[in-house]
Amino acid sequence: xxxxxxxxxxxxxxxxxxxxxxxxxxxxxxxxxxxxxxxxxxxxxxxxxxxxxxxxxxxxxxxxxxxxxxxxxxxxxxxxxxxxxxxxxxxxxxxxxxxxxxxxxxxxxxxxxxxxxxxxxxxxxxxxxxxxxxxxxxxxxxxxxxxxxxxxxxxxxxxxxxxxxxxxxxxxxxxxxxxxxxxxxxxxxxxxxxxxxxxxxxxxxxxxxxxxxxx
Numbered sequence: 652x653x654x655x656x657x658x659x660x661x662x663x664x665x666x667x668x669x670x671x672x673x674x675x676x677x678x679x680x681x682x683x684x685x686x687x688x689x690x691x692x693x694x695x696x697x698x699x700x701x702x703x704x705x706x707x708x709x710x711x712x713x714x715x716x717x718x719x720x721x722x723x724x725x726x727x728x729x730x731x732x733x734x735x736x737x738x739x740x741x742x743x744x745x746x747x748x749x750x751x752x753x754x755x756x757x758x759x760x761x762x763x764x765x766x767x768x769x770x771x772x773x774x775x776x777x778x779x780x781x782x783x784x785x786x787x788x789x790x791x792x793x794x795x796x797x798x799x800x801x802x803x804x805x806x807x808x809x810x811x812x813x814x815x816x817x818x819x820x821x822x823x824x825x826x827x828x829x830x831x832x833x834x835x836x837x838x839x840x841x842x843x844x845x846x847x848x849x850x851x852x853x854x855x856x857x858x859x860x861x862x863x864x865x866x
Contacts, residue, residue: 658689664732665694670701672743681740694740695728697721700839702816704829705760707837714839760835767832775830778818780806783826790818790827793849821846 655661663684667676677694684691699721700706700714731739767775780790786804791797798811799818806818806827819827820838823846829836 655684655689658684658687661689662692662732662735663689664692664728666697666728667695668697668699670699670703670706673741675742677740678742690737691740692735692737693728693731694742695724695731696741696743697724700841702820702839703814703836704764705835706839707835718841763832763834767830771830775832777830778808778812778827779829779831780822781826781828781831783824784822785824785826787823789821789823789846789850793817793821793846817849821849 655663665677665680667673667680669676673696677691677696681691681694698717700717701709764776784805786801786806788801790806791799791801794817795815796811796813798809798813799806800809801807816836819829819836820840822838825838828834
């Protein structure tokens with residue numbers, strides 16, 4: 652919030668995307684703005700394709716529907732902001748979202764996660780690379796917190812993981828998983844974004860390998 656000049660007088664709006672539920676993300680942003688004397692005039696939660704545990708249970712048609720719905724939401728948000736409306740701050744409860752009928756297929760996965768935690772502890776859900784890993788370094792370059800480094804020809808994760816799963820979804824070999832377990836995650840990214848785009852954004856000066864192209 653320090654980057655917003657004259658926040659006390661500024662018209663501020665925020666947009667967050669979510670896969671299962673927006674939770675209290677926007678109300679936290681609102682509190683942060685108010686702590687500096689400003690006001691969140693509009694907070695918009697936008698559903699997008701899920702890329703975490705169980706994302707493989709979402710069909711391609713469901714993903715396309717969510718991406719298509721964004722166009723209408725974008726128009727709605729633009730009209731709201733253009734009018735300088737105030738008062739809307741979206742929020743939801745993750746627990747309630749899990750009770751929706753569409754979330755029933757996730758129940759077995761939840762038990763799998765709980766079982767792993769009980770039998771192996773928190774380390775069971777750490778990201779890891781299988782023997783398929785070729786030490787190409789893509790995971791180290793797409794990580795937004797620079798939390799991954801190659802040691803002995805294998806990626807090693809530090810303690811700054813945001814669980815964005817960029818490393819898992821962009822691994823060219825599909826070698827990365829959560830604790831080596833099947834958590835229902837199918838590699839996915841926005842259809843208009845390529846690995847070349849990701850690598851160029853993170854490290855524009857880094858050369859691209861031939862295998863990185865068209866992925």
